[in-house]
Amino acid sequence: MYETLTYSGGVHKSEEIRELIEDLGGFILQENVLQMDLILNMAIPIDDVDRIKEKAKELLGKISVAPMAGCEIAIVSPTLARHHLPHAACDISEYLRRFGAKDNMIGLARGAGKGTAGITEYEKRLIEEHDIAIYALGSFKQCIMDKTFLFDDIDIPVIVTGAPEIDINDLPGADEYVSGLGRIxxxxxRGENIRALRKLVEVVEDVLDKKRKDIALDPPLAPSILVKNAIENQVPAISEIISPTPVTSQLDGVRVKLDYDKYNEEIANVMVNDKHLGEIADIKKSQMYDYILVKLLSESAIV
Structure with missing residues (x-):
């Protein structure tokens, strides 16, 4: 079992904590360098968490629990127009990242008003490549209830946010609803906004925990963090990617930021626990920039 943690500290001597993570059999999930500051999301064996905390203290850094590390979340807004973005949706995105989440902003093509709002099949497929989706909607109860068609047939867990109080039974297709986060x-x-964001974090953690338990009932042959590490070590082109998190962990797979047509065979031949990745996962073209999407098969699905 692994614990997901975030290390925040300086770049100076940061190689020491990287080496310790490797020595303990842990994995680096995400790394961001901001001038002289380092933010490191990691997965560490539970029994070794205290050793990481001791090293962080020695380096004058901080360790915090990152319950959303290793997942990818879609933050969906009806449009990219200013009356939907950037305030509420972008602040939701930024706040979730403090807890280890890797999230992507998705603005739908047609959402300026109840009469023209819509979602395309391409947009649905893109959203469903994530672990969960958070729909950042508006301030009017009836308007939100009239837009349930935006998410009522999405195949991943959906959390809806808006300003008014709404009974979840009035939102078919939504797994959870969080109020207090409308168009601001x-x-x-402000205090009420921070409390709403904290409530959203609790709801996201609960939904992710439920999904993890569902996966554990019929798990893949290898966890996604092990697959991520294998790809990074065996595919030289990964080191040439300048995008953040070139291999992004998901609960049931990874997203590799390489062109599918050029690299899909190389990814399929990566060795994971004496098996080729293509034998234990579906490898397909992502809807996002033609990246490679790896979805791990459960044990019962592998013949």
């Missing part, structure tokens, strides 16, 4: 033309810095 400013940053979410």
């Amino acid at each position: 033309p400013r940053r979410l810095k």
Whole structure:
């Protein structure tokens, strides 16, 4: 069992904590360098968490639990227009990243008003490549209830946010609803906004825990963090990617930021626990920039 943690500290001597993670049999999930500061999301064997905390203290850094590390979340807004973005949706995105989440902003093509709102099949497939989807909707109860067609047939867990109180039974297709997060033309810095964001974090953690338990009933042959590590070590082209998180972990797979047509065979031949990755996973073209999407097969699905 692994614990997901976030290390926040300086770049100076940061190689020491990287080496310790490797020595303990852990994995680096995501790494961001901001000038002289380092943010490191990691998965560490539970029994060795104290050793990581001791090293962080020695380096004058901080360790915090990252319950959303290793997952990919879609933050969906009806449009990219200013009356939907950037305030509420972007602040939701930024806040979730503090807890280890890797999220992507998705603005639908047709959402300026109840009469023209819509979602395409391509957009549905793109959203369903993630672990969960958070729909950042508006401030009017009836408007939100009229837009359930945006998510009522999405095949991953859906969390809807909006300003008014709404009974979840009035939102077919939604797994959870969080109020207090409607269209706000400013940053979410006031007390009631922070409380709503904290509530959203609790709901996201609960939904992810439920999905992890469902996966554990029929798990893949190898966890996604092990697959991520194998790809990074065996595919030289990964080191040439300049995008953040070139191999992004998901609960049931990884997204590899390489062109599918050029690299899919190389990814399929990566060795994981004496098996080729193509034998234990579906490898397909992502809807996002023609990246490679690896979805791990469960044990019962592998012949």
